[in-house]
Amino acid sequence: MEVIIHPTAEDVAARAADICCDALNKNPALVLGLATGSTPLALYAQLIRRHQAGQVSFRGVTSFNLDEYVGLPPSHPQSYRHYMHTHLFSQVDIDPARTHVPDGMLENPMDAGPAYEAAIRAAGGIDLQVLGIGANGHIGFNEPTSALHSRTRVKTLAEKTVTDNSRFFQPGEFQPRLAITMGIGTILEARRIVLLATGDGKAEAVANMVEGSVSAMCPASALQFHVKTTVICDRAAASRLRMRDYYQFVLAQQDALTARFGLR
Ligand code: GLP
Numbered sequence: 001m002e003v004i005i006h007p008t009a010e011d012v013a014a015r016a017a018d019i020c021c022d023a024l025n026k027n028p029a030l031v032l033g034l035a036t037g038s039t040p041l042a043l044y045a046q047l048i049r050r051h052q053a054g055q056v057s058f059r060g061v062t063s064f065n066l067d068e069y070v071g072l073p074p075s076h077p078q079s080y081r082h083y084m085h086t087h088l089f090s091q092v093d094i095d096p097a098r099t100h101v102p103d104g105m106l107e108n109p110m111d112a113g114p115a116y117e118a119a120i121r122a123a124g125g126i127d128l129q130v131l132g133i134g135a136n137g138h139i140g141f142n143e144p145t146s147a148l149h150s151r152t153r154v155k156t157l158a159e160k161t162v163t164d165n166s167r168f169f170q171p172g173e174f175q176p177r178l179a180i181t182m183g184i185g186t187i188l189e190a191r192r193i194v195l196l197a198t199g200d201g202k203a204e205a206v207a208n209m210v211e212g213s214v215s216a217m218c219p220a221s222a223l224q225f226h227v228k229t230t231v232i233c234d235r236a237a238a239s240r241l242r243m244r245d246y247y248q249f250v251l252a253q254q255d256a257l258t259a260r261f262g263l264r
Helices: 010-024 039-054 081-089 107-122 159-168 184-188 200-211 219-225 244-261
Strands: 002-006 029-034 060-066 067-069 130-131 153-156 178-181 194-198 231-234
Touching: 002 244, 010 039, 010 130, 010 231, 039 081, 039 153, 039 159, 039 231, 060 081, 060 107, 067 081, 067 219, 107 153, 107 178, 107 200, 194 200, 194 219, 200 231
Parallel strands: 002 231, 029 060, 029 130, 130 194, 194 231
Antiparallel strands: 067 178, 153 178
């Protein structure tokens, strides 16, 4: 895993935007995996700004979101389809027909997973997957004890996740306990992964993911098996990493190589 530590959350977003824009400019038909939550909002704001400045286009992009709540229609303000429309899709030139979010409204939600896997396969697989991380180490909605080879399926949310995400719902409003999420195995098939983590609430999860044992108790630790994962975090989220100095040293070497040969 490559670990990049920046002073602020805004720097994290800018670095992630650099990676996304570079990938989009190299491959205008990129298959992009997208995440929700509060962390990627600053990244999406950067991408919109760069799009408006004519630096990047999404015209040829196909996108796949990680997850969706079961029982929330796309029109619901807390549905992830609604989030993506508001915070990215409606503000860039992406073709709405090529944006995919798991369908949380199927009569049998168990049908959503296989259909989603088939759509990802038909698109040629995900080139670049953006991820956040839950405070309990989840990625997508793969909660602790999720199988490390799992595929897109219905997951029951952990109490911690329900509590963490309750800030987005009105008191007394229906908050789903079930979600459809890409599996950990699905995520691991992405050719490149960029995971963003900001704030001290993520420090323990980041330490477990990067420096802990691979364990279903920290689903993000499965990323240790992935050959091209970049973790970008701010100082607060990195505060419990033991090898911070080493990561900074590696980064200085890589920045020197990038200055000479360009981004990889
Ligand atoms: C949700 C999403 C995850 C996201 C996580 C963290 O549970 N399913 O994809 O990474 O929340 O969200 P936040 O960035 O708001 O802390």
